[in-house]
Amino acid sequence: MTRLRYLLILIALGVFAILPVFLSGNLLNAIIKMMISALFALAFTLAMGQAGMLSFGHAAYYGLGAFAAVHAMRFVEAGAFSFPTPLIPLAGAAVGFLFGLLFGWFATQRSGVYFSMVTLALAELLYTLAPTWNSLFGGESGISTIRGASWGISFGDDAHVYYLTLFWVTLATWCLWAFTRTPLGRLALALRDNEHRVRFLGFNTHMARTLIFALSCLFTGVAGALLAIATEAANYTAFSSKASADVVLQTFIGGAGTFFGPALGAASMTFFARVTSDLTRSWLLYQGLLFVLVMLFVPDGIGGLIAEHSKKVKKGGYKALVLPYLLCLVTGLLLLAGVVFLVESTHILLSDGYIAKTKSSGGAAVPFSFFGQDFNPRSWVTWSIPIGLLLAGAALMPAAMKVTGRAWLHATQSAPAQGETA
């Protein structure tokens, strides 16, 4: 199993290493963003998934890392001192760690909701301060800089930035993974499960929590610095509660209980956002729906689902699961198509352009085009399509759930019991 895992990691790294040969600059940029958000989510999970500290203000350290990198690059640009560009993320790491220690010392005095509130307040403090503090954060427009050439690499090409990001993300991921194997990393899990008991064992839990939080901020700072290097700018919106919210959403969609889940969630959600934001203006609605559905039906996230499968399904058990999963997929697609039809046609019908068209036509029904088809908004045929889709999906759902449940039992029944049951 472990050999297989190493092999998979090596293959993945190899694929990542040769990607720039095939991809255009635009796609490469998308992958850079995906890798950065994956690292951000992994760093966040160090505090959240492992030590149980739900931080609502992790964007603070992300933004600080970005600003630290931009300032470092500006100093280099101005010739104040020389510092190789590939090592700029260290500046983000240092600033992230320092502020993580400082803010974390305050925040970790509380736990649970109060911890979340303190971190939220600290991030909001930065968010409201930054636009008014011109000298340090460049006001509302932020500050921009230029990547300097160093070590014989110009860093003008997207591929250079890609490899730089890949290197740092891989290194940081390895460090984060290695951290889970250290005594402090094991202590993090214990702190999440029962802080009282850890304290009775003689540990200084406040110090431990501060240190773990600061380490999480360190890697968050690296992610922020990588973002600043990729975009050559930093802006106060990096501190926004939306940035903090995004990482929480991505982590939970990926599955906070697993190591690689959050990275998977962050990368796929970043990709999802990039694709859907070009296609539709209501992409945030779909993202919200997706998130609520994951919370309701897959509380352990994608990573948890995968882990469940690899742990429970017996050899050859997947055969029994293929058909039920196909049925679920069909049900889901039917429901999705119905919702998308309703949302998008509402969007078109309420747009200014369409309203102007109806007015000029003198109250007659104006067809609207959608997916290359023309629909008449006054006809019952038009609306019977999404309603039919939704009804069909809803009718199939109980059957799909029943069949899948039975198949799941069938696929896992004779597997040796491992740990707790589902």
Add this chain to the structure above:
Amino acid sequence: MEYLVVSTLNGVVHGLLLFMVSAGLTLIFGMMGVLNFSHAWFYMLGAYIGFTCTRTIGFWPGIILAPLLVGALGVFVERYMLRRVHKYGHAHELLLTFGLAFIIEEVIKLFYGDFPVSYQMPSYMRFAAFTIFDTNYPFYRLFIGGVAGLIFVGLYLLLTRTRIGIIVRAATFRPTTVEALGHNLPVIFMGVFAAGAALAGLAGAVAGAFFPTSPNMATDFGTLVFVVTVVGGLGSVEGALIASLMIGLFISFSVGLNWALADLFGIVGLGPWAQAFGGILTLKLSTIANSMPFLLMLFILLVRPAGLMGDRQ
């Protein structure tokens, strides 16, 4: 003097509005331990329902319908969503309401567009209640304050003087015992959640007619409402009132003051040095007015983590 009086009045009214929204939030938290992230979005929904009703059936029906509809949404959310994820812990409940906030905001944008809508009070309510120092003080501000005041008195009486209030307070304290005594705990939870949501909806319908009604109003308000509940003590209605008034006054006063930290240094003769140092020392209080509530919240959390009137951590 004029500044003092007008700022105090504005601060009190703003504070009372904050209280209307945060009262529901603090009740829900005290009872169920759920920090309802979408609460400010319920407030926004109330404002938009009020706007729609004003366009179609009138202002007053809107004021009545908004809390009813938002309350009904609250019932749905509690019954079919929160109760499902309850077994996975508080983090999941919090995150669920988080996703809900996204959905509410985007649905509103879908139907009403990204820009503010002109939700107006009826013209017969648009007059100056009184004139102080040449400033005409709008009647509607007093109306907002009055509604909030009524809500506080009503809630206070309901919680302290009635049977329902006693059961609710007992359920906050010892839920299992209350259940063992034969009360239907899930229904109590649902009722409290719906009531909290309805209060937010009412606040939205009342305040939206005076303050701008736009898809951003929830984001602007959301974090502030959290600050109020934390400062007041999670679960305490009286605390929420005190904290709301405090924060309302805090904001309305700091907007008009041009103090900076450098002035403080000036008292001990370090003024020129501080001015030259710049940065955080020369930031005017008026420009960082938005940061003040968070500073206050940090201070409270570190000094008295249970909040002003809270009794637990």
